[in-house]
Amino acid sequence: MPRYALLIEYDGSRFFGFQRQREAPSVQQFLEDTITLFVKHPVIIHGAGRTDTGVHALGQVVHFDADHSIDTDKLRGCLNFYGKGKGVSVIDIVHVDDDFHARFSALERSYIYVILNHQSSSALMEGRCTYVYPVLDIEAMARASQKLLGTHDFNGFRSVHCQANNAIRTLNKCTVTQHGSYIVTTLRARSFLHNQVRIMMGTLIQIGLGRQPVTWIDDILNLKDRVKSGPTAPPHGLYFKAVTFDPDVFTQSSRQLVFL
Amino acid sequence: MPRYALLIEYDGSRFFGFQRQREAPSVQQFLEDTITLFVKHPVIIHGAGRTDTGVHALGQVVHFDADHSIDTDKLRGCLNFYGKGKGVSVIDIVHVDDDFHARFSALERSYIYVILNHQSSSALMEGRCTYVYPVLDIEAMARASQKLLGTHDFNGFRSVHCQANNAIRTLNKCTVTQHGSYIVTTLRARSFLHNQVRIMMGTLIQIGLGRQPVTWIDDILNLKDRVKSGPTAPPHGLYFKAVTFDPDVFTQSSRQLVFL
Numbered sequence: 001m002p003r004y005a006l007l008i009e010y011d012g013s014r015f016f017g018f019q020r021q022r023e024a025p026s027v028q029q030f031l032e033d034t035i036t037l038f039v040k041h042p043v044i045i046h047g048a049g050r051t052d053t054g055v056h057a058l059g060q061v062v063h064f065d066a067d068h069s070i071d072t073d074k075l076r077g078c079l080n081f082y083g084k085g086k087g088v089s090v091i092d093i094v095h096v097d098d099d100f101h102a103r104f105s106a107l108e109r110s111y112i113y114v115i116l117n118h119q120s121s122s123a124l125m126e127g128r129c130t131y132v133y134p135v136l137d138i139e140a141m142a143r144a145s146q147k148l149l150g151t152h153d154f155n156g157f158r159s160v161h162c163q164a165n166n167a168i169r170t171l172n173k174c175t176v177t178q179h180g181s182y183i184v185t186t187l188r189a190r191s192f193l194h195n196q197v198r199i200m201m202g203t204l205i206q207i208g209l210g211r212q213p214v215t216w217i218d219d220i221l222n223l224k225d226r227v228k229s230g231p232t233a234p235p236h237g238l239y240f241k242a243v244t245f246d247p248d249v250f251t252q253s254s255r256q257l258v259f260l
Numbered sequence: 261m262p263r264y265a266l267l268i269e270y271d272g273s274r275f276f277g278f279q280r281q282r283e284a285p286s287v288q289q290f291l292e293d294t295i296t297l298f299v300k301h302p303v304i305i306h307g308a309g310r311t312d313t314g315v316h317a318l319g320q321v322v323h324f325d326a327d328h329s330i331d332t333d334k335l336r337g338c339l340n341f342y343g344k345g346k347g348v349s350v351i352d353i354v355h356v357d358d359d360f361h362a363r364f365s366a367l368e369r370s371y372i373y374v375i376l377n378h379q380s381s382s383a384l385m386e387g388r389c390t391y392v393y394p395v396l397d398i399e400a401m402a403r404a405s406q407k408l409l410g411t412h413d414f415n416g417f418r419s420v421h422c423q424a425n426n427a428i429r430t431l432n433k434c435t436v437t438q439h440g441s442y443i444v445t446t447l448r449a450r451s452f453l454h455n456q457v458r459i460m461m462g463t464l465i466q467i468g469l470g471r472q473p474v475t476w477i478d479d480i481l482n483l484k485d486r487v488k489s490g491p492t493a494p495p496h497g498l499y500f501k502a503v504t505f506d507p508d509v510f511t512q513s514s515r516q517l518v519f520l
Contacts, residue, residue, distance in 0.1 A: 083383065084386075089380050119336070121349055126345070126347075179518045182516070252378075256440045258389075258517065260517055
């Protein structure tokens with residue numbers, strides 16, 4: 001049973017999330033159905049992370065088992081042929097060891113959250129960033145983001161539907177940087193809770209708007225209560241950027257983000 | 261008759277070009293119709309440059325005359341409200357002198373051409389770059405681009421439908437740079453001929469593919485014959501980046517292209 005890992009990019013607005021749904025197009029369903037056509041037997045796709053409807057991926061990683069050895073260049077070509085116009089592209093496919101697992105072997109996941117902060121929204125970035133009209137205090141957002149770093153009980157920053165046993169996670173990176181009218185937050189952790197990034201971003205935006213002080217983060221971390229934190233920020237500003245494995249499995253790197 | 265200049269961004273895939281057409285949506289038609297609703301009299305939009313179907317704009321400039329003074333913030337809000345989901349956004353609107361003309365006052369126009377050169381196309385940049393599968397020789401393209409600089413008879417690089425009296429133009433900038441898998445060519449001139457950028461890019465791509473030598477540019481400049489140059493490169497890799505005026509008229513800058 002050879003195992004294959006795929007590095008994939010997708011436009012989240014074209015799917016009802018990563019995970020297979022009964023009656024709505026998902027990234028998992030597209031991949032399982034198309035790979036099944038190619039290998040001629042049913043396959044199960046395991047992803048490094050589930051993304052919600054609207055969330056994009058620059059470097060999602062998935063794996064599946066085939067019952068025979070396959071030509072990875074041909075499968076990549078096949079998936080990109082069927083994925084064209086559907087919002088998915090496969091950057092790389094590699095044969096991996098039997099003990100590799102897209103979800104359990106992942107050492108770190110990184111996300112990018114893109115805010116356009118300007119008097120006008122962008123025609124070319126519509127659905128690919130979160131538009132905020134009032135001027136954000138980036139310096140306050142950057143200071144608040146530093147308070148999220150490290151190991152905390154992030155219960156105040158997860159969806160009430162989150163099924164993880166506990167909310168203790170370690171945030172390794174959380175930086176807020178400005179690129180012209182865009183504000184880009186980069187976040188890295190071994191794993192994230194359900195909606196954690198979007199709730200943290202919704203909270204940082206409230207601080208950027210001046211509606212809450214930087215110390216609000218301390219309060220939420222202490223109270224550990226979802227009702228105390230900010231709203232869940234929109235999905236279309238969020239990009240699942242990359243997954244780290246040791247050793248690295250892909251020959252290609254995950255996609256860059258181009259701001260227009 | 262106060263005159264107003266607009267800095268606009270658009271997604272070229274949503275329009276049949278800039279110029280008003282009898283029966284197809286154009287940027288000019290959207291602007292004229294929406295501004296007419298606002299000012300309550302017919303207006304004529306003059307653009308700094310016409311863009312073909314599929315060509316995007318990060319900083320097109322247009323002007324129109326109103327028969328009364330208007331609130332530019334309100335008009336911007338109105339246009340962005342009606343333009344949302346239609347592929348246009350208005351970055352800035354300013355009152356300008358009566359002798360300002362979007363087309364005739366323009367000192368320089370700049371364009372960007374974006375090529376994705378990778379084994380896989382990009383789901384998120386589909387329709388926003390030109391995808392080339394074989395590895396391009398960027399160094400050869402960069403050397404060839406330098407031969408286009410300066411004043412030449414660009415007859416070999418214009419559409420047979422071009423209506424300009426002569427083909428002598430001065431290219432002030434033409435640089436080819438790499439950003440990961442993307443190859444970005446930046447071009448600047450006071451004015452360009454019809455399809456000039458796309459034919460120059462189609463020619464540079466042939467050189468990058470190794471199908472023609474760098475000296476092919478000299479031959480085309482000498483022969484001045486459209487049939488000797490490369491194919492017209494696809495429109496969706498092309499962005500009308502900015503227009504230079506002296507003095508500068510806008511308080512905002514044109515949209516960015518950032519690779520992250």
